Structure formats: C-alpha cells, structure tokens
Amino acid sequence: MALNLEGKKAVVEEVSKYAAKAHSAVAAEYRGLTVSEFTELRKTARETGVYVRVVKNTLAKRAVAGTEFECMGDALVGPLLIAFSMEDPGSAARLISNFSKGHDKLVTKIVAIGGQSYGASELARLARLPTRDQGISMLMSVMKAPVEKLARTLAAVRDEKQAA
Numbered sequence: 001m002a003l004n005l006e007g008k009k010a011v012v013e014e015v016s017k018y019a020a021k022a023h024s025a026v027a028a029e030y031r032g033l034t035v036s037e038f039t040e041l042r043k044t045a046r047e048t049g050v051y052v053r054v055v056k057n058t059l060a061k062r063a064v065a066g067t068e069f070e071c072m073g074d075a076l077v078g079p080l081l082i083a084f085s086m087e088d089p090g091s092a093a094r095l096i097s098n099f100s101k102g103h104d105k106l107v108t109k110i111v112a113i114g115g116q117s118y119g120a121s122e123l124a125r126l127a128r129l130p131t132r133d134q135g136i137s138m139l140m141s142v143m144k145a146p147v148e149k150l151a152r153t154l155a156a157v158r159d160e161k162q163a164a
Contacts, residue, residue: 008059015063015082018051022084024113024126025069026092030054030081032105041099041106049087050095054080071117075110089113090129097127 003011019025030038045052055063057076064070083092093111100106108120118126130138 011055012059012063015053015055015060016065016067018053018084018086019064019067019069022051022069022086022092023089024085024092024111025064025072026083026096026108026112026123026126027072027076027080027110028083028096028100029078029107029109030105031079033103037103037105041095044099045083045095048091048095049085050092051084051086052095053082055082068115069112071115072110072112075117078109080109088129088131090126090131093123093126093129097123 033041042052057078057080060076060080060082061073064072083096085092096106096108100108108123111118111120111122111126113126
C-alpha cells in the first residue's frame, strides 16, 4: 500500500526521532524472510531495546539526514531494514548477528557508529561490545584491584609482626 505525503512525513519523523537518540545502527537486507521470521525478529528486538523498521530507502535517507547516521545514506540500496540500538551500542549488532545465524536470508549491508559507516565485516566487532552492566562490572573490578592489593599487603605485614 502506497503512502501519501502525510504518511511519508510521519515515517520520516518517527525514524529520525529514533536515529537522533540511537547509539548505533545496522542496515540489513531482509529479502526472503517469512512473516513469522520477521515477527520473531521484531519480538526479540523489542525485548533487547532495539528499534527495527523497514523503510523505503529515500525516506530512510531523509530520516537519517542531520544525524550521526547520515554516513549510511549512500549505502541504503535495495530492500533494507534498519535497526537502531537504543540502550547500548552493541545491541542492534547482537540482534542482527544472532538472528542471521539461524536465518541466512538476513544479510548485513552496513553498520554505523559514532558518525562512521563500516561494512558488514564489522558487525561481529560491534556485537562484541559489552553491555552497560558488563562495562560497569569491568570498571568496578579494575577499581577494586588496588584496594584489594593494599589490604593483602597490610594483612601480610600484620601477620609477619605477629609471627615475630
């Protein structure tokens, strides 16, 4: 069903709203996916904080104009879906990467983060980024290590004095 001008404006506005807040984006070709497979992808996306939308390429180019994902504009060719990571930078990449393992019809075309666009080969690298909770955990372990070492050193000195 074709969209009228008002419908197209609404789609551009909605996608640009998400693009302005997103951490990263992945564009993938979905040709050959069944409706049930696509529904499964959308359900998983909602659960993981990823906004997924199938948009005509001309509307997608207008929607990402003026955002850090403007770099994707030239690569938006063919029937594509766009996934925006809303919670952490790697969530859209993890979604597309995990889903494409079981569904070979979903093919990544472009990945964008920080105003730079990359080829599909960078999807795995982006998917390996830690989540916010994992990042905080890693930071806390690094901050805790010197304090633990100081406590062990002081305990060793105390034990040495008690033995003498």
